[in-house]
Amino acid sequence: MTAYDVALELDCRDLPCPMPVIELARHLGDVEVGRLLAVVAHDPAAAVDVPAWCRMKGQDYVGADTAADGAPRHVVRRLS
Amino acid sequence: MTGPVAREGDLDSASSAPLHPAARDVLLAALDRGYADPRRLHRPGREARLLLDNAREATADALGVRPDEVTFTPSGTHAVHLGLLGLVRGSRRGDVVVHSAVEHSAVRHAVAWGARGAEVGVTGEGRVPLGELEQGAIAPEVGVVALQTANHEVGTVQDVGGLDLPDDVPLFTDACASMGRLPLPDGWAAAAGSAHKWGGPAGVGVLLVRKRARWRSPFPADDRVDERSTGFENVPSVLAAAAALQAVVAEREEVNARQHALVDVVRRRVAKEVPDVEVVGDPDRRLPHLVTFSCLYVDGEALVTELDRRGFGIASGSACTASTLTPSHVLEAMGVLTHGNVRLSVQRDTTRADVDAFCDALPGLVAEIRARVGL
Known part of the structure; x- marks a missing residue:
């Protein structure tokens, strides 16, 4: 179930690694600082790579929940 | 002593070394x-x-x-x-x-x-x-x-x-x-x-x-x-x-010291010359001959392929290079980036010139692959 109120959700369900993280980087600027951005991805690497990306790029990894259809969703807060 | 040496550019001894x-x-x-x-x-x-x-x-x-x-x-x-x-x-x-x-x-x-x-x-x-x-x-x-x-x-x-x-x-x-x-x-x-x-x-x-x-x-x-x-x-x-x-065993003191220094060169140069890269594993208490790093926004398979085209044989723990199509469970357990991953392991006869050639080629290749996706 969706647990977080996100400002923008990126549909990366059918994208292979590393496209979900690339989409995240491309759209970070689309939300205001302090707001949440989510990436929905079936790619099993995303569960590791989204938190790792946050650590490397100084963003906040909020956590994971699931989209309405049950797909894994990774939530990030823009810090800068 | 004569005998087989690693093919030039084979930086994957951890997968298999040529016959001693x-x-x-x-x-x-x-x-x-x-x-x-x-x-x-x-x-x-x-x-x-x-x-x-x-x-x-x-x-x-x-x-x-x-x-x-x-x-x-x-x-x-x-x-x-x-x-x-x-x-x-x-x-x-x-x-x-x-x-x-x-x-x-x-x-x-x-x-x-x-x-x-x-x-x-x-x-x-x-x-x-x-x-x-x-x-x-x-x-x-x-x-x-x-x-x-x-x-x-x-x-x-x-x-x-x-x-x-x-x-x-x-x-x-x-x-x-x-x-x-x-x-x-x-x-x-x-x-x-x-x-x-x-x-x-x-x-x-x-x-x-x-x-x-x-x-x-x-x-x-x-x-x-x-x-x-x-x-x-x-x-x-x-x-x-x-x-x-x-x-x-007889030669390991000399070989290990040399390989440890070569891997130090790779660790240092990659971290310094490739933007958005994560060099992982213990920098000191480690095997002498291998190093792993991951490049953000880079497709591991593309990186292996491009390096091979330039004569460098390296392994990758990225999902897209694995038979299982899942990321390396080692990188996953460590919580480090799994995509754009390279495992480089020097051979017994790898030289400083070999690792420098790799380090010289890498930043341009990574930039080229990132440019394909506009990053």
Whole structure:
């Protein structure tokens, strides 16, 4: 179930690694600082790579929940 | 000494090293002298038996163990399966194996097949906290603890000798990544190694079982020379593997220092010259010959392919390069970036010029692959 109120959700369900993280980087600027951005991805690497990306790029990894259809969703807060 | 050297640009010794020059003549001679059945009492049989016994003694000597603790197997993987599951079978406590999250897939598959697993996590550098393994070992029904000597993907050396386990919980150590290169740690009941990783021929694994260990074969028995192994002995290859092992042990002080310095060059240059890169694993307490790093926004398969086109052979733990299409469980357990991953491992004859050529080529390639997706 969706647990977080996100400002923008990126549909990366059918994208292979590393496209979900690339989409995240491309759209970070689309939300205001302090707001949440989510990436929905079936790619099993995303569960590791989204938190790792946050650590490397100084963003906040909020956590994971699931989209309405049950797909894994990774939530990030823009810090800068 | 003449002999095969790694193909130029092959920076993947951790997957397989070319035959050590010291092993080549031994192998060729043993192909002629060691073909017979070492159990037969006739002259050719006795000749093969002599070579097999020589291989066992040389291997024991190189590793600092007793000859009757050495068993040759058809692969390192088989040595892992036999060693680990044999301890499980011999346990009086139960069939739970407490193991780290970064064990080789051979350990994980063995546990999935013939035991029950209890996994212990690792630090960001891939180090296994001994306290957690020790804590896990106390639980009822724990028969065995499994901890690698060093990690095959990121190079971090584990403190195997520092483990303090209950007397009736034996330790299995997968030494495939380090055997020959580093001395064996203390404290294990069974250990496994793989000859093609130290410059012996493929098709030879080494299983070590301590004299007093409770080990029972987990597989059907056979009536061969060594009761722990099955199938016809590969006498020429085990003799060549033993010769390579002796040579590697004899030269390791010099080779390790050189390789450690070369890997330091790669670690330093990659971190400095490639933007958005994560060089992982313990920078100091590590295997001398390998390093792993991950490049943000880079497709691992594209990177391997582009490096190969420029003459560099490297491995990758990224999902898109794996048969399973899942990311490396080692990188996952460490919580480090799994895509755009490269594992570079220098060969015995890799030079500073070789690693500099790699480091010179890498930033441009990474930039080119990133440019394809507009980053």
